[in-house]
Amino acid sequence: MDSHIYGVSKKTLFLFTLLCLSVSSISALPHQNKAGNSTGTGQMINSNSVLVALLDSHYTELAELVEKALLLQTLEEAVGKHNITIFAPRNEALERQLDPEFKRFLLEPGNLKSLQTLLLFHIIPQRVGSNDWPGHKSNPSRHTTLCNDHQHLITQNSGKKLVGSAELTRPDDVIRPDGVIHGIERLLIPQSVQEDFNRRRNLRSISAVLPEGAPEVDPRTHRLKKPEPPVRAGSPPVLPIYDAMSPGPSLAPAPAPGPGGPHHHFDGESQVKDFIQTLLLYGGYNEMADILVNLTSLATEMGRLVSEGYVLTVLAPNDEAMAKLTTDQLSEPGAPEQIIYYHIIPEYQTEESMYNAVRRFGKIGYDTLRLPHKVVAQEADGSVKFGSGDGSAYLFDPDIYTDGRISVQGIDGVLFPEVEKESTSVKKSVSPVKVATTNPRRGKLMEVACRMLGTLGQDSRFTTCQ
Structure with missing residues (x-):
């Protein structure tokens, strides 16, 4: 026959203590995130x-x-x-x-x-x-x-x-x-x-498209007007600029002329020389011009590409951003070329076309000459923002130089690919870390159970209450 302590049997007391221990162990388990690990990032x-x-x-x-x-x-x-x-x-x-x-x-x-x-x-x-x-x-x-x-x-x-x-x-x-x-x-x-x-x-015989009207007569020659032939892309506009202007802001600028092919219809060297002189006269981009001409041979390479019919968009960091580059970032072999390659987009883009694109699609990935890395652009504060986090840069001086083949856009930071950012952050986090050990904290239910056992003089039987 079970002994009783103040009207409570030992078996009942043991079961109550076991229940308290199980509840405290369940509460000590880490909570799982019901939402899962998937993030709702939009497609780029x-x-x-x-x-x-x-x-x-x-x-x-x-x-x-x-x-x-x-x-x-x-x-x-x-x-x-x-x-x-x-x-x-x-x-x-x-x-x-x-x-x-x-x-x-x-x-x-x-x-x-x-x-x-x-x-x-x-x-x-x-x-x-x-x-x-x-x-x-x-x-x-x-x-x-x-x-x-x-x-x-x-x-x-x-x-x-x-x-x-x-x-x-x-x-x-x-x-x-x-x-x-x-x-x-x-x-x-x-x-x-x-x-x-x-x-x-409520009429079934009405057509949605207007029928062709009577032929128009030219008042100057008194002859029938001939339909104008379709204009091919890249050809000069037929209408004067004042007649072609729209009443509101246009959706996007006209596309750049098509490539000239291997016959060198374009004088790429003169165009590159012209845009570098524009950078110097504009002010604040002397370091970029110095890297293109003196530190590397990228100016000659860009001229060759333009002569062959390619179009380029240069994201030019200003002098204040270039001054933040460290000696280690420029001393490695080929480092200046790789930095500039990441700032050259093999497309003809203007400030208006890039802003219209990011305003409609949120994020745009532009190919660069540094394959396979891309420059990610998005809208921020009414402008175009390149990159993300601390390594981002804003479109600071738009349309410094635009001639239909080369477009130069000034930015206020030097961009680096995401892979390099991750590698540098891993190197910084290699430092030894001290692991602090803390005593496990007992739950409230365990403390209450041990106190009740202490009042009954039975706390010494359980190691968890000692």
Whole structure:
């Protein structure tokens, strides 16, 4: 028969103590993070993407509609999965040849689905170059668009290539690793959008596209005006600058001229010499010019690249930033060249084009001449910020030199790749660390249990209470 202490049996007391020990051991376990270790970092889009090229191209009306339709996220996901082909109508087709009432219908907030369907009808989730068109003796090829509709590619006997009912006017106008953009003469309207528009007006016989009007007569010659031929990319503008200016801020600057090829149509040495003299006259970038000319042979190499048709964007750190470089960072063989290579982007970018890109996509990764490292740009404080953390730099002096082949942008810091930052931080953290040992702290329930056992004179039986 169990003995009792003040009306409580030893077995009951033992069970109560065991329960207290189990609760304290469970509470001492580290808490697990229910949220997991995954972070919701957004995807970074490459600066050489076809989406960035669309926003930076002369198809400004189409790019503006894509932005209003909130399709950038959808197109980013499509580009991440496969190549795409965009059939881009020229600006005149969206400005003058479109019924104003139909355009108002598309831009109304309640008709966002129709606008998205219309734009996705111009995009095929695969790469289709101009050489992939069927011959005039072959049957039309059928391709599924991003809106789950179909486009037919046709080649007529005369050699004209058609996309549905629109003629292909600028084949392979923009080519990027993840897609291609073809210029077409008119807007393609799917049947579902046409029916939505007709249902809205309660008329089924109204066409969304204005019919072709009577031929225009030139008042000077009293002859019929001939349609102007399409202007190729890189050619001088047809209209004077005052007629070509838009009433508001433009979406992005005009693209740079195309490469000149191996025939050396460009005088790269003179252009590099001109931009280095501009750096010296601008003031505050003497160290950068000294490294290009005296400390390395990068000026000669850049001139050769420009002569062969390449375009370059130089992120030039100012003298205050260059003065922070230590002797160890410059004394290693090839260190100055590697530093400058990381500040040269093999694209023609201006302050406006870079800011528009980071404003729309958040983060942009620009390729550099120091492969495979990229410079990450993002929007910060109304400007463009390169890098991250303490090694970041802001766009300090925009468009110091821009001639269509070389663009120089002044920044207020020297950039280094992320790998070098991690290696330097590991070296700094190698110092010996003293490990402080602390006595394990007993839980509150254990302390209460030991006190109760102490009052009963039974605390000496348990080692945890000693």
